[in-house]
Amino acid sequence: MSSFEEVFGRTPTATAYAPGRVNLLGEHTDYNDGYVLPIAIEQRTCVSMSPNSGDEHALYSEMLDSTVCFTLDNPPAEHFATYVYGCLVEAREHGIEVPMVDIHVQSNVPMGVGLSSSAALEVATLRALRALTGAPLDDVHIAQLAQRAEIEHAGVRCGIMDQMASSLADTRSALFLDTRTLERRLVPLPPVSVVLVINSGVARILATSGYNQRRAECEEAARRLGVAALRDVDNVSAADALPDPLRRRVRHIVTENARVLLAVDCGNAKDFGALMNASHASLRDDYQVSVPELDQLVALLQAHPLVYGAKLTGAGFGGACVALCEPQALREIAGTVLRNYESAGFAGRLLVPSPVEGNEAK
Ligand code: GLA
Numbered sequence: 001m002s003s004f005e006e007v008f009g010r011t012p013t014a015t016a017y018a019p020g021r022v023n024l025l026g027e028h029t030d031y032n033d034g035y036v037l038p039i040a041i042e043q044r045t046c047v048s049m050s051p052n053s054g055d056e057h058a059l060y061s062e063m064l065d066s067t068v069c070f071t072l073d074n075p076p077a078e079h080f081a082t083y084v085y086g087c088l089v090e091a092r093e094h095g096i097e098v099p100m101v102d103i104h105v106q107s108n109v110p111m112g113v114g115l116s117s118s119a120a121l122e123v124a125t126l127r128a129l130r131a132l133t134g135a136p137l138d139d140v141h142i143a144q145l146a147q148r149a150e151i152e153h154a155g156v157r158c159g160i161m162d163q164m165a166s167s168l169a170d171t172r173s174a175l176f177l178d179t180r181t182l183e184r185r186l187v188p189l190p191p192v193s194v195v196l197v198i199n200s201g202v203a204r205i206l207a208t209s210g211y212n213q214r215r216a217e218c219e220e221a222a223r224r225l226g227v228a229a230l231r232d233v234d235n236v237s238a239a240d241a242l243p244d245p246l247r248r249r250v251r252h253i254v255t256e257n258a259r260v261l262l263a264v265d266c267g268n269a270k271d272f273g274a275l276m277n278a279s280h281a282s283l284r285d286d287y288q289v290s291v292p293e294l295d296q297l298v299a300l301l302q303a304h305p306l307v308y309g310a311k312l313t314g315a316g317f318g319g320a321c322v323a324l325c326e327p328q329a330l331r332e333i334a335g336t337v338l339r340n341y342e343s344a345g346f347a348g349r350l351l352v353p354s355p356v357e358g359n360e361a362k
Pocket of ligand 1: 023026027028029030031158159160161162314315
């Protein structure tokens, strides 16, 4: 663990934080102009910055214990650095004067499991840059620049959910967001329930290519149905004329948007949980982004008497599952499910609530 002071020999001028997120409902709807319902998690990323007098930016990652130097004319080869590079480039294109900076990154957001560690890094970077330069960026602008950084520089044609969640959500209420208009409101979790997140232990290989392929399929389906985006289809039967897999993709998007709208008004944990269960089935059967381990973990969660509902979270293809649970004995629920998952031959891990009390990026 090396602080900014230890790496760069002076105190940082600006420091900013941004959280990861877990999505409760509304999976793959954001790039179809639909509805989403993420909530921030307690794990977060901290970015510190100070101007330097050299001719390169220097970026130190505490997790990797390595420093990468780059200019904005040449993308760095190191993957984690492309997110920061992308943010600085997009900020410059947005008219912000970006000085040469030393940057220190520290994070406890689990990486590569679908909890938006990349959005947390992007949003924290842009917040630190805002604090450093006084640039007039509001939180929505920050999310938009962060999304551009991800699409243009990290090669994932993502929607705007993760960046909006990291920039605007908190850990107590979910963020109900219309990704077309960016209208949003905070929605409390149904009484009396809490969120549990468990990692399946399956790495999300193929996630980028599978993700971009799903997006292309949705665009093709929208084109064939003559709508601007699948958000504009409100009757599932409209999909009947399409060949598979387009029919299945449309069915998922239409039913998933409806589930988000039902969930924000349902007001009780049992119905909310049933919508999460239906979402998982749709992601597995129609959107086809689940894997056997996620199905197994979700089934174990759903079978627990103190769990209202469970589904995979984020893009899928591996990564984590989210459950809505009764608050008492949360760690016991996690312990039972993890033991049963292990008996089935897999190795999962509790992520939320954080297995280490007070495990915050300092
Ligand atoms: C990833 C993307 C988001 C969203 C989810 C799936 O997290 O970054 O934009 O599409 O997958 O819901």
